[in-house]
Amino acid sequence: MSKETNNQRQGPGFGPGGRGFGPGGMGMPVQKAKDFKGTLKRLIGYLKPHTFQLLAVLVTAIISTIFAIVSPKIMGKATTKLFEGLMKKLSGVPGAKINFDYIGQIILLLIGLYILSAIFSYIQQYIMAGVAQKTVYNLRKEVLDKLNRLPLKYFDSRTHGEILSRAVNDVDNISTTLQQSLTQLITSVVTIIGVIVMMLTISPLMTLIVVVTLPLSFVATASIAKKSQTFFKGQQKSLGQLNGHVEEMYTGHKVVKVFGHEKKSIEKFEEINEQLYQSGWKAQFVSGMIMPLMSFINNIGYVLVSVAGGILVTKRAIEIGDIQAFIQYARQFAQPITQTAMIANVIQSTIASAERVFEILDEAEEVPEAIAVKEILEPKGEVKFDHVSFGYKENEPLIGDMNIDVKPGQRVAIVGPTGAGKTTLINLLMRFYEINSGKILIDGIDTRDLKREHLRSLFGMVLQDTWLFNSTIRDNIAYGREGATEEEIVAAAKASNADHFIRTLPEGYDTILNEEASNISQGQKQLLTIARAILANPAILILDEATSSVDTRTEIQIQRAMNRLMQGRTSFIIAHRLSTIRDADLILVMNNGSVIEKGTHVELLEKGGFYADLYNSQFTSRNSKKNVG
Template sequence: MSNEKQNHGRGPGGGFGPRGMGMPVEKAKDFKGTLRRLIGYLKPFKLQLLSVLLTAIISTIFAIVSPKIMGKATTKLFEGLMMKIRRVPGAKIDFDYIGQIIVILIGLYVISAAFAYLMQYIMAGVAQKTVYNLRKEVEAKLNRLPLKYFDSRTHGEVLSRAVNDVDNISNTLQQSLTQAITSFVTIIGVIIMMLSISPLMTLIVVATLPLSVLGIANIAKKSQQYFMGQQKSLGMLNGHVEEMYTGHKISKVFGHEQKSQEKFEEINEQLYESAWKAQFISGMIMPIMSFINNIGYVLVSAVGGILVMKKTIEIGDVQAFIQYTRQFSQPVAQTAQIANIIQSTIASAERVFEILDETEEVPEPADARELAEVAGEVEFKHVSFGYKENGMLIEDMNIQAKPGQRVAIVGPTGAGKTTLINLLMRFYELNSGEILIDGVNITNLKRSSLRSLFGMVLQDTWLFNSTIRDNIGYGKEGASDSEIIAAAKAANADHFIRTLPDGYDTILNEEASNISQGQRQLLTIARAVLADPAILILDEATSSVDTRTEVQIQRAMDHLMKGRTSFVIAHRLSTIRDADLILVMNKGKVIEQGNHEELLEKAGFYADLYNSQFAGNTRSAG
């Protein structure tokens, strides 16, 4: 589903737009089951829904009765005119009677509008409360889902389900549900009123209905294939434009501008062809419906005129009947449109329910513990783990980090370095073995307590759209200004912050691109300093900065790591020479461990890695 909100109205050319009749509708896999489940969310609002139904019926009845009463005024006016034409003595138009009818009609329309307003007001409350509860469930569920759920899906897909699909449900409950009720009541009420005037004319109107349905069905079927082609071409065009703009420099460097332009022209041409046909064909729906309805009006008028001449019915009844014919055709078209909208809504609900039915994180034990004081000893005992059941990444891993020790983890890409950290934070569950912190199995700890022990500084800095003060203060709830400034000084960030025009009140934009990469990293370190964690995780924290900035960051990290157990993932081996313990990983296993000198003496995998980097640096320097 697109991230943009779908249009509810008609598309260009008079046809029905994305949620109209021509557009291919996403269908639910289990329509009945999903519908029942969605209705379950409405059960707490039974009384309100009953009130909506009653107000809809009352509002519609008053609106339906009005044409027949208006017909009486027309009849009285016609009779008075005819008597004057025939020069009947004392003939006059009874304006008092007509005036009374007008007053009654105004009263009926006011009452109808009042009940319609009341219906919408009640339904707005029901719809928003229902969606409010659904959003709360989705939010709570997302917080309980394991990291692997988000790793296996794009951010756009999760956002689309949590935002767009829920909005789709909200709009349908708010608008389409009341529209469906009033359309149904209107159709039944209008048929009853038409039958009360003339069964013969009612038969004529109802007979034109299959023609409308048949015409609409054929056009919708024909236009659907073009709408599908339009969506396919639109997706290709969006993808191509996004790809070309994000890779604009690369495209220019390799001279692919012409090829890119030609591909754009080709896709754009396909989009034009399918979109033009789709909109033209779907645009024929309204003219054809109008043509069939007009035929109905002509037949009704002709038969009505004959019946008036035979004095079977009054002339005002013919006028009322024509109004009922118009009232009848509109809800029929609306009902067909609503059927498509409801299908789309049930598909959206099914996508939301798929989130709610996802397997959650392993529940915490009832007697889950919290660690008050932490020394920082970390031990991996016979740990085995795989992202897939049939493919193990880590097998029988044994590691011990003593309190205050600086542990470096090195190895090629895909060796399992970051996985090790994910297991330590319990983002993933082990297949076998155990991880202990101060001798306590992490599965016996509350997740919130476990994760509060860690401070993280990652390669990709995460800063939000607010002041520098707020971004640093994120590390500790209720942190004072003096604590924030002290943390910034400890991270060597205070100086550059004070050089900014607004200092600590400088607002970072959404990408935090108004400060440099190195400055962003110093702010994340300051945040970690403020959090004062027992155990520290540094994941490639200096890999994307220049050498001078790296020295600054390294100093800040050295200050941060003092007295704390630290896990440092690094590609630049020069930054971890002072580590107390270096774990060399390859293919999910710790193949070597020791300090820098010990590993060099072994002349193994680590020595090869280190020497290759050193040799590369020497050559580049020369």
């Protein structure tokens, strides 16, 4: 989703993200909001605290634009004075000369006006930059706070790319519009009104000529835009397909080569690339006709204005300098109208972005914390599931009437086929999901009576998918507990058998892990996550067995580190290799969301039930592989 959004933003055209008039910009498809008025009203609500600054922006924009608008009229006076003096000299009038003092005064006045216009424009941009950034800062903060309050099911039901696109790209789109397009819109509207007034003061007839030629521009532009939009949609579709294909092929290039699909991959690329080429050049060619056509129509208007102006000058109805001023106004008149139309497209896209952001802010949050919260000061690690029922959807129960009693310090293994509910059990334990009925107790206290932050601080996790961030090894281990000393970090690394390999690295504990932590092995990553859990010193451990992708020697190291970590702590082990949980105090066998068997390894084998079948199937398949070897 995020890729697609980025592709749309990077399309052809002028202005931020490829939006705007001119070649490529006119026909770009614009994302539209479902509730334009409601979303616009809500977005304006974020600007209300800055009403005074926005009024200042409006005033400075008006003053700046007025100074810029009156300049051509004043310049026309200088042209008229220059023309009159020149004509008198050519006519042989005695003592005739050009009044350069008057012209010089006008030039100085114009310089002053342009400087004042620039100063007020700077003030306008400066104030608006502060308003825009403060508004977007508050909006980003709201989104972040909201994401922290959303339940896990929200993230489970959406791709990371979609959430990132809303939280980053859409908020950036709002920021750009507030920063640039809003001030442009104010300036454009003021310019249109001011230019019409100034043109009417010079000649209502010539003003009528300019106004009449405008609809021709709009009709021509609209017809071309409609045609080019079809091609732009095709271009964006092909571009998205091409990006997806290229990313897929490069990500899995080894697999493509192994199965000999290079030719097929190249053929598909060439097919999509040809589609992109066809729709791309048509879109660019058709939309590229807009500016020449507009220039042609505008030039016809200038010709008519010049002819009408010449006739009026000969009849002494207007001065020669007024024609020059009027032509400048006519040029100024077309530009803000074009900008206003462009900004209308941008605002549509921005309101659509705002709507997507507001959808996040309107999502149902986690169940509020209990009013009278409790706290476990000295956790023992006793866990009890008391008649717990749960389902991801209403009327579709996954877990029904589950009862589990775990004593402090016990090692509890959770086994079962894929989709049995092993991870769901852990999510309920840490209150990532809310149970439908029953109770989950820790040391006799209902988890719903504990603050989520406090509840989760009781747990330490070592997962199959290791998560390490782009920083030093020291920082990654220290992530387990705030304010950990160097001695504690090193002690945790030694306890997890990670200290030796860390010291063999050139930078030791100062070695910076890259974004994917691919500069160390999978086994080394796992040892670091165990060190982090040891440093956190939790009362309850959750271990997702993570030795399947490492060699035997590293597996033994990890197993030893995990055994050391589990000593004296209640541990929940999601087991994939049943041979690793023989020593567990309690084994919970899950299937279809229910605990169908429980007991020790020996007890469950003696029963000859589901667990025994599962264990024997793994043991038999492993033996057969050895014999084949």
